[in-house]
Amino acid sequence: MASHFMRKNNIKFYFNADRIYRRYSVIASVIKEANVGEVTEVKGWVKNLRVQKELVFADISDGSCAKKLQIVIPKHLKTDELTYGSSVRVIGKLSKSPRGQLELAAEDVKVLGECVVLDGYPFNPRTTHSAEYIRQYLHLRCRTNYISALLRIRNAVSKHIHNYFDTKNYLHIHTPILTSNDCEGAGEVFKVLPDNKDTIKAMMQQDKNVDNVYFGSKTFLTVSGQLHLEAMCRGLGNVYTLGPTFRAENSRSRLHLSEFYMLEAELAFCENLEDLQSSIEDLLKYIFIETRNTNEDDLYLIDKEKNKPPTWLDKKFITITYTEAKDILKRKGLPDTEDGINKEQELALVAHCDNVPVFIVRWPKEQKSFYMKESQDNTKVEALDLLAPITGEIVGGSLREDDYKKLKLKLPSEALNWYLELRKFGNIPTGGYGLGLERLLQVLCSVPNIKDTLPFPRWPHNCDM
Amino acid sequence: MASHFMRKNNIKFYFNADRIYRRYSVIASVIKEANVGEVTEVKGWVKNLRVQKELVFADISDGSCAKKLQIVIPKHLKTDELTYGSSVRVIGKLSKSPRGQLELAAEDVKVLGECVVLDGYPFNPRTTHSAEYIRQYLHLRCRTNYISALLRIRNAVSKHIHNYFDTKNYLHIHTPILTSNDCEGAGEVFKVLPDNKDTIKAMMQQDKNVDNVYFGSKTFLTVSGQLHLEAMCRGLGNVYTLGPTFRAENSRSRLHLSEFYMLEAELAFCENLEDLQSSIEDLLKYIFIETRNTNEDDLYLIDKEKNKPPTWLDKKFITITYTEAKDILKRKGLPDTEDGINKEQELALVAHCDNVPVFIVRWPKEQKSFYMKESQDNTKVEALDLLAPITGEIVGGSLREDDYKKLKLKLPSEALNWYLELRKFGNIPTGGYGLGLERLLQVLCSVPNIKDTLPFPRWPHNCDM
Structure with missing residues (x-):
């Protein structure tokens, strides 16, 4: 970015160092760049969790792309709060799975926000909910x-x-x-007027129609x-x-x-x-x-x-x-x-x-x-x-x-x-x-x-x- | 564009030939490309007109950039309708003026729309109007x-x-x-409701407040x-x-x-x-x-x-x-x-x-x-x-x-x-x-x-x- 800034105006630009973006990597970039061997920090939500004898596999999404990043977690790092739907921060080394899939071998896992499904979370793991069902939860449905x-x-x-x-x-x-x-x-159109009666009262001129008071004429949404x-x-x-x-x-x-x-x-x-x-x-x-x-x-x-x-x-x-x-x-x-x-x-x-x-x-x-x-x-x-x-x-x-x-x-x-x-x-x-x-x-x-x-x-x- | 389209999907793409954009050139492109010697067609508005003995000089703008293109018009192509504010189509050859400025030597000039200033056009040639004055003419002010x-x-x-x-x-x-x-x-907020009384009547349930009828709750502009x-x-x-x-x-x-x-x-x-x-x-x-x-x-x-x-x-x-x-x-x-x-x-x-x-x-x-x-x-x-x-x-x-x-x-x-x-x-x-x-x-x-x-x-x- 900095070099781009300098392009033309010859301005001595104070360089911000992009602090916030360096702290952790967006999963879309991690997958695109696939820097195997690099220590990487990601943050996101657990979309899927498979507990095996010595390892736990978690698929993490941060919304930046369709793909999930597989996290391989040693059993001793798995806490009770690490569940489907919880938000996590993971630090580890990028590697390739035996099948050639990019994955992150976790060295540190921190749960940022718990998600107790039984406490009223409307979505369940390994379940495809219907669009009609999901539509009832507008505030949460972007997680599907x-x-x-x-x-x-x-x-x-x-x-x-x-x-x-x-x-x-x-x-x-x-x-x-x-x-x-x-x-x-x-x-058909919607009409628009101030909600506050005091505003209308203060702006009223000669018994105008209330619809016309604020703008001087009746006003609609385009x-x-x-x-x-x-x-x-x-x-x-x-x-x-x-x-x-x-x-x-x-x-x-x-x-x-x-x-x-x-x-x-x-x-x-x-x-x-x-x-x-x-x-x-x-x-x-x-x-x-x-x-x-x-x-x-x-x-x-x-x-x-x-x-x-x-x-x-x-x-x-x-x-x-x-x-x-x-x-x-x-x-x-x-x-x-x-x-x-x-x-x-x-x-x-x-x-x-x-x-x-x-x-x-x-x-x-x-x-x-x-x-x-x-x-x-x-x-x-x-x-x-x-x-x-x-x-x-x-x-x-x-x-x-x-x-x-x-x-x-x-x-x-x-x-x-x-x-x-x-x-x-x-x-x-x-x-x-x-x-x-x-x-x-x-x-x-x-x-x-x-x-x-x-x-x-x-x-x-x-x-x- | 066509080659871009083919990039990935290997789709046999029907090529539109971009008819409309080839018909004439946008002045921003004409100035940028500066193809001296090329026959070019431009369309725009006359922003300035200087009539000399044998030639007429017109500055044309089509809104695509801040710069105007100077058109050099032989006197016999100047009609009465070719005035400040009129819209024109010009065909001619691009050349450089003695001062090195890009200009178009007109071979054909057609006035598309007249502009009779005395008939109520609010702007005048070679005049800087105040922002307050211009603001009275919202529908025409983008021409300034x-x-x-x-x-x-x-x-x-x-x-x-x-x-x-x-x-x-x-x-x-x-x-x-x-x-x-x-x-x-x-x-303070604006509230929104349908303008049509019949719509409200048809949707009314059990003496609801008229503000709530359409959406089921009072609704505001964000x-x-x-x-x-x-x-x-x-x-x-x-x-x-x-x-x-x-x-x-x-x-x-x-x-x-x-x-x-x-x-x-x-x-x-x-x-x-x-x-x-x-x-x-x-x-x-x-x-x-x-x-x-x-x-x-x-x-x-x-x-x-x-x-x-x-x-x-x-x-x-x-x-x-x-x-x-x-x-x-x-x-x-x-x-x-x-x-x-x-x-x-x-x-x-x-x-x-x-x-x-x-x-x-x-x-x-x-x-x-x-x-x-x-x-x-x-x-x-x-x-x-x-x-x-x-x-x-x-x-x-x-x-x-x-x-x-x-x-x-x-x-x-x-x-x-x-x-x-x-x-x-x-x-x-x-x-x-x-x-x-x-x-x-x-x-x-x-x-x-x-x-x-x-x-x-x-x-x-x-x-x-």
Whole structure:
């Protein structure tokens, strides 16, 4: 690090010596470096314990990787407190087992925190608990293989997303969580106000509605950062955001959350859907392949059977128009719906395409939002949904209406005059899309329930902790 | 990209050909690569226009970097629409000006979007508008030098933070925005409920309070992800979060926002304040030095005078106890305050330390939160504040109480029993800190008002867009 610091500014840098990180080694590094013969200190939790005649074998994890480090403990160092679930500090010499596996021959073992399973610890050794059971213990579930692996993959996917956009010269924009826009048509919203009645009283002016007192207007949790990104795109070029988004819907399905993460990107000077599609396809393949490179062990930990790359990774995504999609569904004999394509139909279309992700493009304009650019025939908009196996819709996007007069006619509220004004001064064509991070993780890791793809899921009647 | 994709998985990858990115070149790349003689297409906004006898000189920016690209336009290609603020597409050959500056000799110029300043565009050519003036036009202000430079630096600082923690094996955790914890003692909170009365009606059970209907308990916007991080730290090891945080305070100072970004880190197996301090100092110096490396031009654009590295960058941060700090303030003759250290006193302490950041450590326990670890003498806690020039307090942190019995006595609410239970099963010592991203940007870029360090500031009576 120090040499890196010195690189350019020629600053005499006070070197911190990285005290805290030298004290002990993270197991991910110990396994990677495999310095056989070296005295090493590790700290972590006992995941498995096998007591034999003269030796005790303990598998230790510190959460830094999917793999455990095997510790070989002479019987006289085994205390009663050294149990499944306890936290320990171990000092010893790294060696290779007769089978060639890296292990640590313990010379000193200290239990830092006991774990008495009979005292109410919900997890048991050598037991695979169901995801539903584990989900009851949100505060402890990151100690399980399943959830820890998913959270490491979530961390990696976020990193890959940032790296991807950084390489392509996109700026990461923190779009706001609080917004006074209430008319984006993306479903139901949460409103926000101070909890303290005294604050409201002190700020009250002329019998204003209590909802408006703090910010001067009714304020909501964001349903999308798109409109804000469009403002940024018209000064900074390509931009994206990756952050929390909210829906106040009464839905408890395996695909819905009240709070979820959304990746949204806005492409400057984007003039046709094909460019938007190729950009989305490129990103998704990048994430899938990079994550397989960085987190192979975690994918294996989640599912020993399913951790193969998806069959579509070497294929071009399919594109069909909305009209063609409806025809296919009719031919398949699925019950017709007047408007749109429902979840069952989405999954049928993906199956029809041999489980290759499929773009449905050019939607009837009355089904889509006001900001989408009209197609040449005036009945459609330049919009796309990308459907994938497991979740169905995973990305939604469009070109944006860049004609000032057309947009003015469709603007749902005067409160959005700022958005209209973006088209008045030095306007550019743009297009963009939104991708649900949790649904992406469901597809990537074959996770049936979206609630297991993030640390603290929130859905109706559930906001524990 | 393609070769990178092939690296490991041996997948026959469908190559997207990166259509959209080849169409035109981002100005940051054009300037970096400086391929004199190459035919190049750029798109951007006219920032400056000088009309001479036979040639027109236009400075073009596309937001990708602080620098503008000079375009040399033969007079016959200059149309009336080619004005300050308009968006353009230019094709031409890259060359060097007589002074050695890279420029583009235009062969084709197309105005994409007009900009009639007299029609209400708030910015004028060759004019430096004040930050207060610019702040009135949130939707357009990213087109100014000041704000675009600050947003590029914000992007870079976020990136450096993620890179720093990734290198050190920390996992990035998305702690929740919605929480039912209301007792962390970090000030005033916003409450959240569905806006739609029909949703509330449909979900209502037995005359419940309307605030509790959707989630089953009253729900707030997070004031800190710390308690959630502590749960994660006890399964995943070192963790951090970088995300939005909220305060419902009626404060309109140049240092406060209702919505701001906080970096919070929790260090596994951290047993003393000194380790925590050296970790914070290391991170801050890394961010400052890396940002000077990546965004020198932006720092210059913000302030031609002040873009020098801070004098403290090659010095060790200072540490004094709370008791010593109070003695220093008394000797300086500053009016005494009973509890704590106020903003004026913070800045006086930093000045006393020759403007080197200073840790104030070991605070009276009654001034700090319940979760902080008691010092040996039982009257203090192992807490720290880091004070910096310009903003005063910039980091707050502590060791966490890891004694189950002591914590049980101090727990403010039964709703936090989950937090107590973390100490019961395989507990470990931890410590952590929180750093306000906007205040960090204020210190880094000498920005007087916090509202200019993020794209869409929210404060009392202000939640536009």
